[in-house]
Amino acid sequence: MTMDAWLTFAVIAGAVYLFVSEKLPVEVVALLVLASLLTLRLVSTDQALSGFSSPATITVAAMFVLSAGLQRGGSLQRLGALLARIRWGWLFALAMMLLTAVISGFINNTAAVAVFLPLVIAATVANRQPPSKYLIALSYAGQFGGVCTLIGTSTNLLVDSLARQSGETGFTLFEFAPMGVIFVAVGVTYMMVARRFLLPDLGVPExxxxxxxxxxxxxxxxxxxxxxxxxxxxxxxxxxxxxxxxxxxxxxxxxxxxxxxxxxxxxxxxxxxxxxxxxxxxxxxxxxxxxxxxxxxxxxxxxxxxxxxxxxxxxxxxxxxxxxxxxxxxxxxxxxxxxxxxxxxxxxxxxxxxxxxxxxxxxxxxxxxxxxxxxxxxxxxxGEREQDRSSIGRALLAIAVMAAVVTVAGLGWLPIVGSAILGCIALVVLQILKPEDAYRAIDWRVVILLAGVLPMGIALQNSGAADWIAEHAVTVVGGFGPVATLMAIYLLTSVLTEAMSNNASAALVVPIAIATADALGLDSKPFLVAVAFAASTSFLTPIGYQTNTMVYTAGGYRFTDFVKVGLPLNVIFLVMAGLLIPRYFPF
The missing domain is CATH 3.30.70.1450 (Regulator of K+ conductance, C-terminal domain)
Incomplete structure (x- = not known):
């Protein structure tokens, strides 16, 4: 290996330690990575700052605003209120997961879970049912839906951006959908069984x-x-x-x-x-x-x-x-x-x-x-609190803006970044959001994290470190065929995601996935899909994904509750990835 490769590994090792130990906020770690790569001359100045102008970073910021438009318009609250009318526990759980999965395909899944969380708690308590039987299912459903579209999670957009930077074709808005729908169906079916036998009954709070x-x-x-x-x-x-x-x-x-x-x-x-x-x-x-x-x-x-x-x-x-x-x-x-x-x-x-x-x-x-x-x-x-009433007109306008953004991007009239920016402008012009509300809606920590970790992938490629890892990976698992290699990429991403930021793990593995595909003489797209799906579905720990952390606290769960429910689901998704990715994205 070259000296640049060794230096890149040293920076990444330090970043992984800080991400896992949480000694510093993730966005601060991302900026430290950027500064270290630039100081050590592992990337050029333009490359170091490319994350701030990346379509992925700008699109993620715009999607936060669009999600806020739906929340402020009241459309999500109205859907949640309709959901709360269901009195049968099994039907409530099924409807809750399907509704959350569908919504999470088009807005930030963290925002969807944030809206439904107090509504689910209120509905279950009113029906004398333990919230602990539903909240983990709510978090997981948000992750199921997020993998169905390019805009479902920031990780999907990050993988697409890194792929395009490397000269790959990238993904269309609904390219993940055919396989993602199957993952949703299997995940919801599993959770319908798991909520009965594996999720704890922590009682009904007064x-x-x-x-x-x-x-x-x-x-x-x-x-x-x-x-x-x-x-x-x-x-x-x-x-x-x-x-x-x-x-x-x-x-x-x-x-x-x-x-x-x-x-x-x-x-x-x-x-x-x-x-x-x-x-x-x-x-x-x-x-x-x-x-x-x-x-x-x-x-x-x-x-x-x-x-x-x-x-x-x-x-x-x-x-x-x-x-x-x-x-x-x-x-x-x-x-x-x-x-x-x-x-x-x-x-x-x-x-x-x-x-x-x-x-x-x-x-x-x-x-x-x-x-x-x-x-x-x-x-x-x-808790059980009456939600603020909102204007039906504003709710319908917010839905119309979001539908227009998806339609324009889906038909290829504009790139998703262009249609998302126009959607944000429409929300402000139509007075669904005030400009200051739009600024507050953006999670700048995620934006800074994306901008900071993108150069990490560039450094892995520039230094030859990704090629070195790929060569050794091919030596170890390449002899078992491309499917085994793909599952190894999926497993690596999944394990990293449980311990650190999902966006950081994706930025780390995407260059390795591309280099591995090149070493095997295969199309890189199946390996990129494996990274996107593995990084966007974190079930094993309550700290692997923000929605898990939210329900962990609200539901009073133990750490082992996530392990008990999430480990089998991680294994199921790993097997499904090996079976379905080659079918929908041939090598």
């Missing part, structure tokens, strides 16, 4: 408390009247406190050195972790209070206030911010009483914790504050 699923971290204040004053941290909790744990004791906003042996004083703050009901029971017995510093947030009388849960949505302006930095309570006129996160490694006051996608905030708020929060695309208000 409507009065909005669910409060999972374990929360809660910060409580010890006042003079608290019975906990004078007790050591190890002695604080009553015997019937369940799984509640004292994480830290803060004195003057600083943690005490030994919380288990330190005696509690008036004015100290306790950081507790556990099931919400157990924490609330312990709080009442110990006469602990929530922080009441800002009295003006109390509003009216006590009976006007509600408990609700709000999830930090993908692309939210709150990601990476702390509650204190954004003055969350004053901005939304609510009190944050607890934080639920799938990784509960929290050892600092709640207002100093940087927020992440999927975090659920337990709120004490008046109804008017919740109404304001529902209009914020960065937050999802969970």
């Amino acid at each position: 409507q009065a408390d909005s669910g409060h699923a999972g374990r929360y971290v809660v910060e409580l204040l010890a006042t003079e009247r608290s019975s906990a004053i004078g007790k050591r941290g190890s002695e604080l909790l009553p015997d019937d406190a369940g799984d509640v744990v004292v994480l830290e004791i803060f004195r003057g906003r600083q943690p005490v050195p030994s919380p288990r042996s330190e005696e509690l004083r008036a004015g100290d703050r306790l950081l507790l972790r556990g099931e919400w009901r157990d924490i609330e029971q312990a709080r009442k017995k110990l006469k602990l209070d929530y922080d009441q510093v800002a009295r003006e947030l109390d509003g009216g009388t006590e009976d006007e206030r509600l408990h609700a849960e709000a999830m930090v949505a993908p692309g939210s302006h709150l990601i990476g911010q702390t509650l204190a930095a954004v003055r969350f309570g004053h901005t939304y006129r609510v009190r944050v009483q607890g934080l639920h996160r799938h990784r509960l490694a929290i050892r600092q006051p709640l207002d100093r914790v940087p927020l992440a996608v999927g975090d659920v905030l337990l709120l004490d708020a008046p109804e008017k504050s919740l109404e304001a929060m529902r209009s914020d695309p960065g937050l999802l208000v969970l």
